[in-house]
Amino acid sequence: MKTVLITGAASGLGWALSRQAFALGYRVILTDMNAELLQARAEYLAQVDVDRVICRTLDVTDGDAITALALWLQSQPFALDLLVNNAGITHRSLAEKTEMPVFRKVMQVDWAAPVELATVLLPQLKQSRGGIINIGSMAGWMPVLGRAGYCSAKSALGQFFEVLRCEVSRYGVHILMVYPSFLDTPIETNALGHDGKPAAHARSMVGKMQTPEDLAERVFLAYNKKQKRLFPDRFTWFASLLWRLAPDLYQRMMVRKFASELEQ
Template identity: 45%
Template sequence: MSEEKVFVVTGAAGGLGWATVNALAERHRARFALIDIEQESLDQRVQELRQRGIEGQAFVADLSDESAVARLVEELRRQFERVDLLVNNAGITHRSLSTVTSNRVIRRVMAVDYHAPVELAQGLLDPLRRAGGCVVNISSMAGWMPVLGRAGYCAAKGALHQYFETFREEVREEGVRVLMVYPSFVATNIENNALSGDGGRAKHKQSTIGQVRTPQWMAKRIVAALEQGKERLFPFDKSLLGAYLYKLAPRLFLKQMVKNFRVELEVGRAERAAQSKNQPSALEG
């Protein structure tokens, strides 16, 4: 069996995924399996790694497609006897009120943000066991508290949290670790490509609280937490205070949330009015 370490990263072609690959490559010698839906961008990233003397392979997959994830797992298991690190970074979000968000959008968000990480971790469990590896899940503070206009995203990240908190204890004695990462606001394409309620691209500006961090800043914190053996990485900013406030004084938190994210209500009501005028049902599909 080869002793070469293998790092698998989803959503690796840009944003936090690519920043994490770079942060890992600066400190660890490993072979990288880069996963993304964008073939051209992915091939470019692999080429960049190889120019630096780092072995990388591209795996193109739509993580919202269950059969595509199954094929990806099969291919990864065929090529790699061990997986030292699985970084479940790929994600999508929406910016739309629940009342104007189609079932199709909710299912897609849940598939990418929850089902795919679960299926990858389960499918690669034997290679992770062989390596004494670690699963890193990029969750969100939205998994700890509600955020207007992100009901589906909050639900997916909340499910991710609960699943892998349980999973960790079930595999701990087998030598597999889990690091849950809970960023607040990071400047990545996930918000630039946020879905609208009908599955198109959200047109209104993202609402944020506190400082928006760079992917590089976040990636360095993730790698440091991984090396320190941490099991959870939280942001020390207003979003963490918000999580405590939601737990201790939920009504006060909800009032403040509505104030900070009121644009979501205004845009959502306009969309609902337009849907009511043009369609008999906003929730088909």
């Protein structure tokens, strides 16, 4: 039986990924900051098979907690086969108005935490010849108004793991980068405003809203096929192509579509 560890597993895409992994026969280690909801999620899955569900409360920005998690995993009778870096946070605020602690928070959750988890757990993944799935964003490839910090973090995430993939492929470790567009998940509901408080205005978006369940299924299909990158819908693929071929046109279209962000 293979084991997967999923961050941000209690809600949104993380919960959909947890259910999908469980349905595929994985032993699932659910981690999240929300201890109460995490326990409820674990109990839900345990009704089917209690031996394949483990939950651990985890703040991904806490380096000591990550070290403790790695030591705990080393003491277990099973190997870690897959790490899913899903936990994330975003903001909706113009760059010039955003306070630095907001940028730091977004970078810490969306870039530093996945990097630390991956590097700390890499020895175990090399031993099992396992893999890493990172939930990036189209914002990692293309600029999105009102998301300067988020775009920066997701761009850094992609670049780091593109490099790491090349470095660890010789050990049989596979890395999948996932680049979704707009998902119907709590990440936008919980978006930070310029001052770190909840964002007051509704989000702008382009393309079709995806469901986390549909994306979760596509993610595991792509991973099992050893794909390196997943653009889960035609809009995401087209937008990434447009940004590369005609960046000025892309930016003009984005400014029109996200014009309301400029008023915030």
